Amino acid sequence: xxxxxxxxxxxxxxxxxxxxxxxxxxxxxxxxxxxxxxxxxxxxxxxxxxxxxxxxxxxxxxxxxxxxxxxxxxxxxxxxxxxxxxxxxxxxxxxxxxxxxxxxxxxxxxxxxxxxxxxxxxxxxxxxxxxxxxxxxxxxxxxxxxxxxxxxxxxxxxxxxxxxxxxxxxxxxxxxxxxxxxxxxxxxxxxxxxxxxxxxxxxxxxxxxxxxxxxxxxxxxxxxxxxxxxxxxxxxxxxxxxxxxxxxxxxxxxxxxxxxxxxxxxxxxxxxxxxxxxxxxxxxxxxxxxxxxxxxxxxxxxxxxxxxxxxxxxxxxxxxxxxxxxxxxxxxxxxxxxxxxxxxxxxxxxxxxxxxxxxxxxxxxxxxxxxxxxxxxxxxxxxxxxxxxxxxxx
Amino acid sequence: xxxxxxxxxxxxxxxxxxxxxxxxxxxxxxxxxxxxxxxxxxxxxxxxxxxxxxxxxxxxxxxxxxxxxxxxxxxxxxxxxxxxxxxxxxxxxxxxxxxxxxxxxxxxxxxxxxxxxxxxxxxxxxxxxxxxxxxxxxxxxxxxxxxxxxxxxxxxxxxxxxxxxxxxxxxxxxxxx
Numbered sequence: 001x002x003x004x005x006x007x008x009x010x011x012x013x014x015x016x017x018x019x020x021x022x023x024x025x026x027x028x029x030x031x032x033x034x035x036x037x038x039x040x041x042x043x044x045x046x047x048x049x050x051x052x053x054x055x056x057x058x059x060x061x062x063x064x065x066x067x068x069x070x071x072x073x074x075x076x077x078x079x080x081x082x083x084x085x086x087x088x089x090x091x092x093x094x095x096x097x098x099x100x101x102x103x104x105x106x107x108x109x110x111x112x113x114x115x116x117x118x119x120x121x122x123x124x125x126x127x128x129x130x131x132x133x134x135x136x137x138x139x140x141x142x143x144x145x146x147x148x149x150x151x152x153x154x155x156x157x158x159x160x161x162x163x164x165x166x167x168x169x170x171x172x173x174x175x176x177x178x179x180x181x182x183x184x185x186x187x188x189x190x191x192x193x194x195x196x197x198x199x200x201x202x203x204x205x206x207x208x209x210x211x212x213x214x215x216x217x218x219x220x221x222x223x224x225x226x227x228x229x230x231x232x233x234x235x236x237x238x239x240x241x242x243x244x245x246x247x248x249x250x251x252x253x254x255x256x257x258x259x260x261x262x263x264x265x266x267x268x269x270x271x272x273x274x275x276x277x278x279x280x281x282x283x284x285x286x287x288x289x290x291x292x293x294x295x296x297x298x299x300x301x302x303x304x305x306x307x308x309x310x311x312x313x314x315x316x317x318x319x320x321x322x323x324x325x326x327x328x329x330x331x332x333x334x335x336x337x338x339x340x341x342x343x344x345x346x347x348x349x350x351x352x353x354x355x356x357x358x359x360x361x362x363x364x365x366x367x368x369x370x371x372x373x374x375x376x377x378x379x380x381x382x383x384x385x386x387x388x389x390x391x392x393x394x
Numbered sequence: 395x396x397x398x399x400x401x402x403x404x405x406x407x408x409x410x411x412x413x414x415x416x417x418x419x420x421x422x423x424x425x426x427x428x429x430x431x432x433x434x435x436x437x438x439x440x441x442x443x444x445x446x447x448x449x450x451x452x453x454x455x456x457x458x459x460x461x462x463x464x465x466x467x468x469x470x471x472x473x474x475x476x477x478x479x480x481x482x483x484x485x486x487x488x489x490x491x492x493x494x495x496x497x498x499x500x501x502x503x504x505x506x507x508x509x510x511x512x513x514x515x516x517x518x519x520x521x522x523x524x525x526x527x528x529x530x531x532x533x534x535x536x537x538x539x540x541x542x543x544x545x546x547x548x549x550x551x552x553x554x555x556x557x558x559x560x561x562x563x564x565x566x567x568x569x570x571x
Contacts, residue, residue, distance in 0.1 A: 006556070009528040009529075013428065013432060013513075013528055016428045016432065016529070018440070022441045023427075025445065026444060027416065032449075033452045033453040034415055034453070163438075163442070199446070201442075201446065202439065205438060
């Protein structure tokens with residue numbers, strides 16, 4: 001016989017109800033997760049599963065490469081989009097740097113892309129874009145969904161319904177995980193999911209909305225919490241560590257993990273840059289480039305960092321010898337990326353009227369004097385784009 | 395469709411019937427969400443956990459033993475995911491997230507709100523059994539089966555949870571007096 005407290009508990013708990021939008025989203029996600037109907041022969045499934053297992057063993061890049069294939073086992077959607085335009089398409093709005101397999105620019109809610117397989121985006125309205133390792137898949141954010149599309153044939157590898165507008169996404173270097181940020185009424189929520197779109201998990205309820213940066217080994221990523229604290233999240237055990245604020249850093253404006261090791265660069269808008277060793281608790285290195293502007297960080301190699309801000313790119317050497325060099329740019333730096341290996345760079349430059357062009361340029365050389373940026377060619381003319389421009393070079 | 399049992403719906407969903415899957419979802423979504431919300435104490439977390447649990451459950455329908463009831467299987471996933479997330483959140487944002495738990499109940503009527511806040515303040519282990527017992531209506535034996543616990547442990551956790559809630563009530567009334 002339940003007593004009065006138990007009856008009240010039953011009443012109170014009975015009245016909890018999910019929202020209609022949440023129910024709709026969850027329904028779509030659950031049905032999309034259904035496995036495909038069983039067929040008589042299991043041989044193909046076994047073969048695909050074996051291929052996935054081999055891919056897992058031999059590295060995440062391979063897993064990313066099969067990202068379109070995994071849902072065939074797990075039951076993702078199998079829709080196709082029209083194949084990306086190839087030779088018959090109009091001239092691309094963005095050019096591929098020499099030797100690159102993919103180059104992308106995002107800004108102002110639009111995205112541009114060119115891949116060596118012939119895929120192009122011409123300023124498409126997307127709230128987020130991430131390119132998988134090897135440029136096998138694109139992760140496109142729009143509306144309340146993230147859609148992974150194969151660059152080769154437009155095959156939709158998976159669709160992930162999310163609780164708001166996806167505003168940033170980053171594919172782990174090994175391809176096995178994706179970190180993404182969703183803007184909701186309660187804040188910018190950060191999630192982590194597998195590279196096949198499964199098992200999304202909330203990492204933080206409030207972040208600054210910036211793109212997370214992955215460590216080279218894909219075992220951790222860093223992000224900025226809503227209060228401005230830089231956090232490093234381990235995807236292995238779910239632990240997280242808050243980095244103490246050093247070097248007189250204000251609110252972080254950009255963060256970037258080095259291409260190898262555990263160095264994490266953090267820059268604020270006041271020209272302060274901190275390089276923190278997140279793996280070995282080593283000393284933080286502090287720099288002050290004196291350039292009070294929105295910074296963009298890009299690593300050339302594990303010991304060399306570029307900071308683009310205002311009308312200059314500062315190159316910093318992180319090591320015992322140290323050193324720095326300044327290169328003037330013919331426009332305000334809105335985006336910055338280094339080629340794999342650091343031999344060349346691409347810079348998004350905004351002119352006085354707000355017009356943005358992306359150029360391929362020579363990596364700044366050390367010298368005592370300030371040298372202008374040596375531009376090889378224009379990669380894209382993005383028109384008027386507000387805010388920072390995200391660049392990806394593979 | 396509504397007269398079909400869960401086992402039959404699962405079988406049809408496995409064969410690709412979206413109608414059956416939709417019916418299964420409609421039947422169990424409110425309960426799964428309720429468990430998630432009551433265990434996590436937060437609406438945003440409940441949204442994610444319940445959706446994630448359903449995705450996992452549907453993706454694994456092929457491995458589901460149709461002879462067993464679907465609801466407890468799903469709720470086991472929800473409870474485990476909720477507890478995982480709570481542990482993770484505690485590491486991630488410390489007391490901040492726990493503070494929010496109480497704030498989440500402010501949309502409730504006065505008595506409900508205070509009672510639900512007291513439930514939210516219970517330890518996760520006790521909160522889970524309270525929610526499964528009084529929110530979902532499972533018997534202690536079913537809860538024991540779902541959580542892989544001895545029935546005696548479920549009874550003791552329930553008794554201690556109710557004792558905590560009663561003490562909380564007494565203190566609240568004494569405070570008013």
